[in-house]
Amino acid sequence: MSTPYLKTHEIDQIGVVTLNRESKRNALDESAIAEIDQYFSTIPSHIRVIVMAAKGDHFCAGLDLKEHHDQERSAVDFMRVCQSWHRAFDKIQHGGIPVIACLQGAVVGGGLELASAAHIRVADISTYFSLPEGTRGIFTGGGATVRTAKIITPNRMVEMMLTGRVMDIQEGLRLGLAHYVCNSPENPVSAYDFALSLAEKIAGNAPLSNYAIVSSINKISDMSATDGLFAEGLMAAVVQTGNDVQSRLNDFVNKRAHKVKPG
Numbered sequence: 635m636s637t638p639y640l641k642t643h644e645i646d647q648i649g650v651v652t653l654n655r656e657s658k659r660n661a662l663d664e665s666a667i668a669e670i671d672q673y674f675s676t677i678p679s680h681i682r683v684i685v686m687a688a689k690g691d692h693f694c695a696g697l698d699l700k701e702h703h704d705q706e707r708s709a710v711d712f713m714r715v716c717q718s719w720h721r722a723f724d725k726i727q728h729g730g731i732p733v734i735a736c737l738q739g740a741v742v743g744g745g746l747e748l749a750s751a752a753h754i755r756v757a758d759i760s761t762y763f764s765l766p767e768g769t770r771g772i773f774t775g776g777g778a779t780v781r782t783a784k785i786i787t788p789n790r791m792v793e794m795m796l797t798g799r800v801m802d803i804q805e806g807l808r809l810g811l812a813h814y815v816c817n818s819p820e821n822p823v824s825a826y827d828f829a830l831s832l833a834e835k836i837a838g839n840a841p842l843s844n845y846a847i848v849s850s851i852n853k854i855s856d857m858s859a860t861d862g863l864f865a866e867g868l869m870a871a872v873v874q875t876g877n878d879v880q881s882r883l884n885d886f887v888n889k890r891a892h893k894v895k896p897g
């Protein structure tokens with residue numbers, strides 16, 4: 635039996651899922667996608683936040699090019715592969731649980747598509763991004779035209795794909811492919827420890843607020859303004875009247891809550 639693609643463990647309310655195919659730079663084959671789908675379909679109810687990390691020097695080298703080469707898939711076969719990626723990555727983005735990706739080294743092709751499905755991306759300073767599909771004679775199929783293009787703009791994605799260039803972490807940070815850079819002179823903590831500290835903080839939010847944040851904002855941005863405002867109002871009406879609200883607002887009214895200040 636082959637080694638599982640994912641290793642998982644829990645730290646209190648945080649689920650940690652680690653890509654575990656270091657010898658192939660965590661390239662994604664069909665069974666890897668099936669495992670990702672399975673994991674994000676069956677998150678236990680006590681888990682509030684997920685940290686998605688990867689073993690080795692590289693987060694993910696994208697589509698398993700050897701599997702694709704060896705299988706000589708037809709167009710219909712590959713359409714099915716794409717749909718399986720879309721299903722699995724949709725569960726990451728729209729599953730209602732915040733997912734923090736912890737990046738290092740190559741985040742390329744399908745690896746960038748996977749990272750783009752996460753809600754927060756914490757990057758080691760070694761991280762770099764690329765969409766080398768054009769140079770390999772293929773095309774993105776794991777959601778980049780929707781998710782990655784939304785982050786960096788479609789125009790930038792076209793340029794990255796035509797040139798196949800490698801984008802360094804500083805540019806990735808400016809464009810939103812990473813939200814935080816770690817293991818750097820300014821932020822010497824490891825990306826994994828930083829991601830865990832963010833996860834602990836986010837786990838302290840009201841679960842319904844987290845659900846609304848991760849499941850409605852991206853969807854509303856695909857709607858017309860009229861539909862979006864209506865959906866926002868509905869979402870807020872549910873969240874603002876949820877179980878946690880009175881006790882949290884009570885803390886504020888009685889001056890027990892934290893204040894929003896810098897530092």
Ligand code: 1HE
Binds near residue numbers: 658696766767772776
């Ligand atoms: C792989 C893959 C892979 C590595 N599929 N086996 N993705 C790419 O075009 C990226 C291809 N990979 C690389 O450019 C490099 O491997 C890395 C820069 C990521 C890492 O380099 P390095 O020197 O650390 O490792 P390596 O020696 O190149 O690779 C180690 C092993 O991993 C080696 O196998 P081995 O049996 O010879 O040990 C590699 O063949 C294997 N490996 N990457 C299969 N991707 C839904 S459509 C999405 C479309 C895409 O994702 S296109 C992007 C494809």
